[in-house]
Amino acid sequence: MKQCMEQFKRIIKKNVPMIIILLTTIILVFPLLGNKVSSGHDYDFHVTNFLLNQSNINILKLDFIIPKVFGGNIANSFGYGTGIFYPPLSYYLTSYLAYFFQIIKVNSILALPFLQIIIFFLSSLMMYKFVKRVSNDNTVAIISAISYISSVYFITNIYVRIAIAESLTFIFIPLVFWGLYELFFGAKKKFYILFTLGYVGLINCHLVLSIYITMFIIIVFLIFFKKVFKKEIIKKLIFASILILLISSPFLVPLLEHKFYGNYVVFNQETMYTIKTIKENALSLKDFFIIKIKTPNGVEVYMNYVIIYMTLITIHFNKQIFKKEKKYIFWSVLVILIVSTFISTKYFPWAIMPSFIKMIQFPWRMCGIIGFCSSILSGYFTKIIDSPHKKTIVCIIGLFIVLFGASTIPRERVTKPYYPTEISMGVQKEYLPQKTIENIEYFEKRNKEIIIKNGKANIDILEKETPYLKANIKLESETPVVIELPRLYYLGYSIKLQTDKELKKVKYKENEKGFIELEVEESGILEVQYEGTIANKISNYISIITIFSCIFALIYKKNKKNR
Amino acid sequence: MKKNKMNINKKEIIITIIVLVLCIVVGFFAGKALYETMYGAI
Numbered sequence: 001m002k003q004c005m006e007q008f009k010r011i012i013k014k015n016v017p018m019i020i021i022l023l024t025t026i027i028l029v030f031p032l033l034g035n036k037v038s039s040g041h042d043y044d045f046h047v048t049n050f051l052l053n054q055s056n057i058n059i060l061k062l063d064f065i066i067p068k069v070f071g072g073n074i075a076n077s078f079g080y081g082t083g084i085f086y087p088p089l090s091y092y093l094t095s096y097l098a099y100f101f102q103i104i105k106v107n108s109i110l111a112l113p114f115l116q117i118i119i120f121f122l123s124s125l126m127m128y129k130f131v132k133r134v135s136n137d138n139t140v141a142i143i144s145a146i147s148y149i150s151s152v153y154f155i156t157n158i159y160v161r162i163a164i165a166e167s168l169t170f171i172f173i174p175l176v177f178w179g180l181y182e183l184f185f186g187a188k189k190k191f192y193i194l195f196t197l198g199y200v201g202l203i204n205c206h207l208v209l210s211i212y213i214t215m216f217i218i219i220v221f222l223i224f225f226k227k228v229f230k231k232e233i234i235k236k237l238i239f240a241s242i243l244i245l246l247i248s249s250p251f252l253v254p255l256l257e258h259k260f261y262g263n264y265v266v267f268n269q270e271t272m273y274t275i276k277t278i279k280e281n282a283l284s285l286k287d288f289f290i291i292k293i294k295t296p297n298g299v300e301v302y303m304n305y306v307i308i309y310m311t312l313i314t315i316h317f318n319k320q321i322f323k324k325e326k327k328y329i330f331w332s333v334l335v336i337l338i339v340s341t342f343i344s345t346k347y348f349p350w351a352i353m354p355s356f357i358k359m360i361q362f363p364w365r366m367c368g369i370i371g372f373c374s375s376i377l378s379g380y381f382t383k384i385i386d387s388p389h390k391k392t393i394v395c396i397i398g399l400f401i402v403l404f405g406a407s408t409i410p411r412e413r414v415t416k417p418y419y420p421t422e423i424s425m426g427v428q429k430e431y432l433p434q435k436t437i438e439n440i441e442y443f444e445k446r447n448k449e450i451i452i453k454n455g456k457a458n459i460d461i462l463e464k465e466t467p468y469l470k471a472n473i474k475l476e477s478e479t480p481v482v483i484e485l486p487r488l489y490y491l492g493y494s495i496k497l498q499t500d501k502e503l504k505k506v507k508y509k510e511n512e513k514g515f516i517e518l519e520v521e522e523s524g525i526l527e528v529q530y531e532g533t534i535a536n537k538i539s540n541y542i543s544i545i546t547i548f549s550c551i552f553a554l555i556y557k558k559n560k561k562n563r
Numbered sequence: 564m565k566k567n568k569m570n571i572n573k574k575e576i577i578i579t580i581i582v583l584v585l586c587i588v589v590g591f592f593a594g595k596a597l598y599e600t601m602y603g604a605i
Contacts (some may be wrong), residue, residue: 011578019586026590033591347591402595411602 019126019143023122024146024402028155031409037416040298043162047112048074049082050094054108066095068254069490069530071466073423075432077448078515079467079530081490084254085431089204090165098178106295109417116158116167123170124149127372130174131379132477134181134329139394144379146398147307148174150405151371153364156300159409162508165205166368173190173372176213183236184227185325187423187522192240199244199370202252208359209368216369219339220332227328246546249539257491257533262510265437266315275351277348281362282346300408301344301364303374306401310378330377339371340366405530433489434515443513448486453517455481467493468528473520480521487516492532496512499524 014021049190053070097111128145135141148154148170148325155165176347179195183187184527198384202210221228228234245252258264265271314321317332322330341346344366350358361365378401382394429437450459456476463470467487475481487493489510497506501523506526509515520526531537 007575008578008582011575012582013581015582018583022583022586023590023593026587027594027597029590031593033594034598406597407601 001093011108017132017138017145018399019129021145022120023175024149024398024406025117025124027402028149028405028409029117029120031314031413032116032202035416037160037418038410041161043112043418044422045422045426046090046111046164047420048424049091050098050111051108051141051558053095054098054102054504057095059099060504066092067467068492068531068532068536069381069467071468072478075247075425075488076443076446077464077466077486078443078446079487079490081258081431082426083492084258084492085206085264087165087207088251089201093168094164102242103156105283107417109419112162112164113416115164119158119164119167119171119178123167123174126171126178127375129387130178130181133178134376135326135380137383139382139390140379141383141400142379143310143394143398144375146401147251147304147310147375147378149374150298150368150401152302152405153306153367153371153406154404155408157368160298160402165207168205168367168520169202169209170372170492172198172205173369174198176202176217179240180217181329183233184328187335188236191236191555193424194242195240196247196550197352198242199240202550203244203248206362207253207255209365211356212340212360212366212369216339220335220435223331223335224328240493243436243550247550250536250543253539254492254533254536257535261491262489263434264379265434266431267429268434269355269358269429270435271434273358275358277356278363279346281364282348282350283344283364284346287343290532296408299362299364301367303370304401304408306397307374307378307405308369309533310381311374312398313384313525314377314380321380326454330380330546333373333376339375340369340373357529369442381391411413433510433514435510435512437486439513446513446515447487450486451484452484453484453511455479457483457520459522462525467528469526469528470522471526473497473526474523475520480519482517482519484511484513485516485518487528489514489516489528492530492536494529494531497522497524498526498527 001185049070052070052074056066066083066088068081069079070082071077071079074080094111097115098108101111101114104176124145127148127425128141130141131144132138132141154167154170157163157170165249175194175198175396177194177198178193179198182194183191199210202213259267262526273552283301285462287301291302292300306447318334343360346363346364348363350363382390382397385393425431429440432443448464450461450471452459456479458474458476460472461469462472469487473481473483485508489508493507493508493516494508495516495518497504497520506518506520508516508518516528532540
């Protein structure tokens with residue numbers, strides 16, 4: 001019995017970090033377990049997408065891929081290219097969860113809160129692992145992990161903004177920086193795995209944030225250029241970057257193709273943001289400190305007071321806390337913290353910034369990075385506690401951090417399961433062709449038939465399951481007809497006409513309303529499906545080959561080492 | 564290193580799982596008590 005108790009105690013001691021992370025997560029996700037759910041902001045968009053896309057997945061029939069052009073009732077069933085422009089990780093994860101929930105007869109709408117719970121837990125865990133590696137101190141790592149998920153912006157992203165994609169980045173940000181730590185101070189092999197995994201995750205969650213993080217990393221590299229600009233380091237960074245780009249190419253290639261060869265709302269600066277809207281969403285310094293009872297859009301940007309206090313104390317005592325190579329860590333984190341705080345404010349010269357910087361739309365998005373940096377620094381606060389009751393003090397501090405975080409969770413929520421009030425295409429309908437948004441009335445009132453623009457023909461639609469379409473076209477004269485398909489224009493459609501003699505590919509173009517227009521010269525069966533562009537197909541293969549090569553290389557190296 | 568991995572005690576794993584499950588249960592009730600104090604009925 002005594003032996004058993006001792007073993008029990010030993011196990012508890014060994015698992016203290018995991019127990020604390022679990023407890024914190026459960027306390028912070030508790031409202032997600034109840035019978036109420038947050039709605040508003042991106043809720044309708046995410047739920048619409050995964051409720052629709054779960055039907056595209058069927059593991060038994062080997063259907064693993066969600067088409068890039070979304071069907072269903074989205075965009076009046078004209079085929080909406082969310083998958084081309086929107087990073088895939090969030091809708092893949094929610095759709096797969098919804099699919100599995102459906103199999104085990106659980107309401108698939110619960111996939112959303114379930115994923116949010118996983119995000120809470122994994123973000124905290126990754127932050128713990130990262131800071132544990134850097135500081136080699138359990139207490140520092142635990143407080144950082146707690147602070148990370150108790151930061152007000154993290155909670156706002158989950159509970160108010162329902163920004164699944166942005167929330168997912170919180171899992172990958174620690175991985176990227178952990179990878180960089182390994183590159184400079186640790187095992188170089190680990191760098192490839194962590195850095196690549198982190199960046200691939202980031203790019204496939206939120207492209208704008210990954211651009212910003214790259215920018216921050218470049219700034220830090222420039223500051224410590226003597227340590228960074230070595231042949232060996234640069235070589236490894238370039239190789240990792242190539243791997244990241246190759247693995248992420250199935251998302252990046254079609255996105256760039258549509259940017260250069262198409263005209264879509266998402267790339268139109270005037271529609272997506274103006275200097276005025278950016279400045280409206282930029283913060284003043286007092287916004288970080290004042291708890292607003294009701295902000296116009298419900299987004300809470302103030303900082304967790306306990307974390308602010310601890311961060312400031314850590315900065316003040318930095319010379320005692322950070323010694324030798326740890327100084328680099330401190331200054332890197334501090335520089336990123338200062339730069340991201342500056343960017344989030346209205347004092348940042350937004351007017352003269354290039355468009356890729358302004359794509360952030362809401363400067364308060366930087367609060368995610370601010371939260372990440374301040375969590376690391378607040379963890380180091382525990383290093384200056386010099387008392388025989390250190391454990392008790394740390395426990396109380398941890399409790400205050402979590403309680404502050406929990407108190408920022410909004411009360412006003414609706415009863416679940418709550419179905420979206422509208423079939424959401426995104427707040428600005430940003431994935432429509434620019435010509436469609438300019439003729440939005442036509443788009444809203446257009447019927448779902450094939451419209452003859454020029455010539456005479458008899459057209460019967462045989463099958464339509466957006467984006468797929470099959471129609472029988474009988475020309476009434478020998479002159480060709482020009483038709484408009486009930487499909488929005490995106491690159492990558494494959495249109496074929498089966499005549500009596502042959503099967504031929506038909507070229508299509510974007511018409512003045514942003515729909516697909518083509519010329520049919522002979523009678524036959526017209527078949528339309530979305531296959532993706534040639535570059536997209538090639539990038540899919542390249543990505544799969546790269547992933548398998550990386551796995552193969554890892555296994556091969558491990559086996560070689562074991563021998 | 565390899566030998567150590569092989570010798571992981573089964574009992575230890577079971578106790579670890581029990582501890583983590585207990586922790587989830589405790590967390591659940593702590594969360595419930597906390598939010599009921601803050602919000603009223605959840």
